[in-house]
Amino acid sequence: MFYFILNRLIQSIPVLIIVITATFFLVRAAPGGPFSAEKNVPPEVVKALEAQYNLDQPIWQQYTSYINDLLHGQFGPSFRYPGRTVNELIEAGLPVTAELALYAMLLAVFIGVSSGVYAGLKPNSIHDYLPMSFSMIGICVPSFLMGPLMVLFFGIYMQWLPISGWGSTPGDKILPTLTLGLGYAAFISRLSRGGILEVMSKDYIRTARAKGLPARVIVFKHALRGGLIPVVAFLGPAFAGLLSGSFVVETIFQIPGLGRFYVQAAFNRDYTMILGTTIFFSTLIIMFNLLSDIISVWLDPKLRDQYRHNK
Amino acid sequence: MDNLIKSWVWLLGFTLITFVSIAGCSKGQSNVEKGNKHGILHWGNGTDPQELDPHIVTGVPEHHILSALLEGLVAKDPKTLQPIPAVAEEWSISTDKKTYVFKIRKSALWSNGDSLTAHDFVWSWWRALQPKLGNQYAYMLFPIENSEGFARGEITDFSRVGVKALSDDVLEVKLSNPTPYFLQLLDHYSMYPVHKKTIEKFGKAHERGTLWTRPGNFVGNGPFILKEWHLFRSIVVEKNINYWDEKKVNLNGIKFHPIENVTTEERMFRMGQLHKTASVPIDKVKTYRQNNPNLIKIHPYLGSYFYRFNTKIPHLNDKRVRKALAMSINRQQLTDRVTKGGETPAYTFTPPGTLGYSARDAFEFNPKMARNLMSEAGYPNGDGFPVTELLYNTSEGHRKIAVAIQQMWKKNLGINIILSNQDWKVYLDSVNNGNYAIARAGWIGDYVDPNTFLNMWVTDGGNNRTGWSDPYYDDLISKQAPVSLDKFDRYTIMAKAEAVLLESMPIIPIYIYNSKSLVHPSVKGIHPNILNYVLYKNIRLDNTLIEKEMD
């Protein structure tokens, strides 16, 4: 097990290097520099600015000094916010995005698993069709459609909930969480249903039933563990999806989170910010994928054997 | 199994109740109600400010905050835009209009109690001109003798620059030319004083982005001090008790909300979260004008929306073509139906009423004459006119206008235009490098004087970018106008230049900008003016107004 983790960690390193290098050169290749402005910037000012940000050095030198800074945990100064380092900006935006992603994930898992298991335990009945129809809606109505519609209804017509900000008015976290999480809840719901269906037809469940164990024990103690494997495996990609979904949700609800900054930084050619956020997100995604793989292997005895033998 | 169902239903019910109770909680006191009670103004401020160092920033949102934290020698009357005393209690101008002497008031203090002296201004302007600092607004100081040379690094001895502290409270400024708008320039943030000791505590004078601008460190001389700066969320300033005119200041504080999305901002206004917005969504203008005309404030703004021609392109090099294109745009229809903000169609480049200057309309909407011009130029009914690209920076508003104009040109002249949009930075590069045929542009005047609009178009001017050049124009703008001592004489010279410009039409003026915002009725003391200029110490919040339901 330990070797498995180690193995995967080592594999992640080339991925990170590719991400960093590719982003570094891609961003530099982009047309439109960080200092262009409507009012003409005189050449001596441009020179001064470039000198301050080391942009006048040859590109290989910039690359190596960037990597060097990275190894010390420094993402560099932001171009757009002269007084701030990218570290500071990430620190400002991260808690918000993390909270949003966490709540959305919790919502998705909670609603998804409970409705999916519920549906799966009584297949082809109304208890199945109803949740599954809702989940189909959740999958097919994208967040950028669902969000504005909820804003319109809950925020403006009924005036029940605030429609922008995060943490500034009580209740303003509800709509963004719903918008981001419901789509994933829908998907997890289907996954859980499938997983439970698959597991319930297994022999060991039949044995438990024959033994006369009550339904609740069967479901919670035996079925769930196997049935949720596809859900756990999905959590890795789900996390990546939540992060990118946050771009849209943060834009719609004007939430000061990292996702929104990422898009803005890309538009503003804030090189260091783009790099910093990309690296940061990538690291998170890689870690989360690894975590989800580890948990799936731990949960599924077959996979565990497979890896023990392949070691 | 039914237990399972039961537990699920319970959970659902519980969630619903929590949901509703939280939702119920949100109907507390709104920002506006609370603000009116405590004297806090909630101000929608557009984009998040980059920095709060007046010698580094370039934007309008920053200006709103900096004009609360700092004060220049001279301010402006919000109604007439005439200069009024600020840090300088009086001043005198020499007969040749090139020397100004300012008397700095003795009661002027920094927020930490230090005295504000003429030496502060000398040092601040020295800093603003530091080449290493990369101050994009350094040019505001260039009317001062030798300042441009110093900024370029050609002169290294600052004592040659025309600013001297004759004593602790007398400041003498020498200009290279009589510059009638000089007093206005003093109200721009690049000419605000900065606190030397604070800056040097946190780094060198020419270092960008040191910690001196953080709350707790920032020392300013304006009516407010910086209390909180939550990145991307809000900036809060509170009353500065050491401000010399502190008794006149009614507000206890201002909270600046950075809200980029216009629609969100308008919704926040409706929910009572803001006293004033930075803008109004176009499609809401009509609704407000009809239902709540007392809430919406629209007035002309010192800016021009126009299209540039790349005159180096062969078929655009013919001024008949350019004039034809200018004359076949129905500007009235554009502002009525597309922009819908009540903007003024522009038939001159300089906005009319620029402190008494009004150029003569140089053309009109005349499709017939336009068609004749096109025929003369060799493209009867648009035949043979090469497909031309119209470039604009990605934005809904610009797209709408471009689409409408594309249609107008097709209908009136029979020519084909393709639209292309690029992201802001890319678009700027393209225009700067001449990679365009026709490009959308906008220009906001830095000060109220035709010069800020007309000196763009001198040969090889940094803001020209069209490749157009006319030595007579250069002569009028760069040689004759600056030395003129009489206001009307000068205006006549500039009007002549503008006529030259519009006769050649390297640009197509389209409309004069409007400033639109929503203002809560409890806010008193904001006066409409062409610069959108606000004097915070004039503002007070009327707490006696009863909250009415705003639709």
Next chain:
Amino acid sequence: MLEAYKHKEKLAYKPNDCGGSLWSDGWIRLKKNKLAIVSSFILGFLCITAVLTPIIAPYGYEEQNLLLGAAPPSASHWLGTDVFGRDMLTRIMYGSRVSLAVGFIASGVAVFIGVLWGSLAGYSGGRTDAFMMRIVDILYALPFMIFIILLMVIFGRNLLLLFLAIGAVEWLTMARIVRGQVLTLKQQDFIEAAVSLGLSNWTIIRRHIIPNTLSPVIVYATLTIPSVMLLEAFLSFLGLGIQPPQSSWGLLISYGVETMEEYPWLIFFPGLFLSITLFSLNFLGDGLRDALDPRASKD
């Protein structure tokens, strides 16, 4: 509770009177699934309309009516008009061309690459397989959304780049699925027979392996199309996908969001069409999966 399962097993293992191939069995099962049939009709209708749009659209694509402005649905404009007075029905029809094209083409690219890669890897086995799948693993870990955004911002938003970028994201899972199938197939007797006959590897892959992987491929492809369309709509919403004058449903929705309160039909109708298309694709995909491989676990 277990009675339900017995019923399901009966469905799956029902003996066929005629005894046919996988395909004819599948077809019969599919026909029974009413939702899937309705979905395929809807999709067919949408595709035909998309193709015929230039001929049957009621108004010109760029035809503006500035005097009219944004108007709610009426007799002359069934779905209303946008702020320029352009007919929404026409715009949605033209938008369908782009959205569906992106969906089908990008999925096609993904399927093509994925099937080739997966079958090659699975059939070759050993080091080649390990190497090829390692690349898939590495690529899988990259945060693609971020890269797509970056690419779009940097290189401008052109349609070709969009196809490639989206296709490049989706082929990975396809490759994995196909490889899994191929690994199982490799053990089968008829492959051994083909090898002993002396057929070249490539012929085996082409003639025997790929056709037999088709059923999960078809199912997955049908399910990829909606996620591709969603991806395109997502990018367009952020301002990074299709750019005007072309328009897709995603772009139309993003325009509609801004004026949601004053002109709700501008977001309602494009949203409706997008959702219906996604529904149909998903139901059809599900139906195909039930029909072709009823024992496969859902998702």
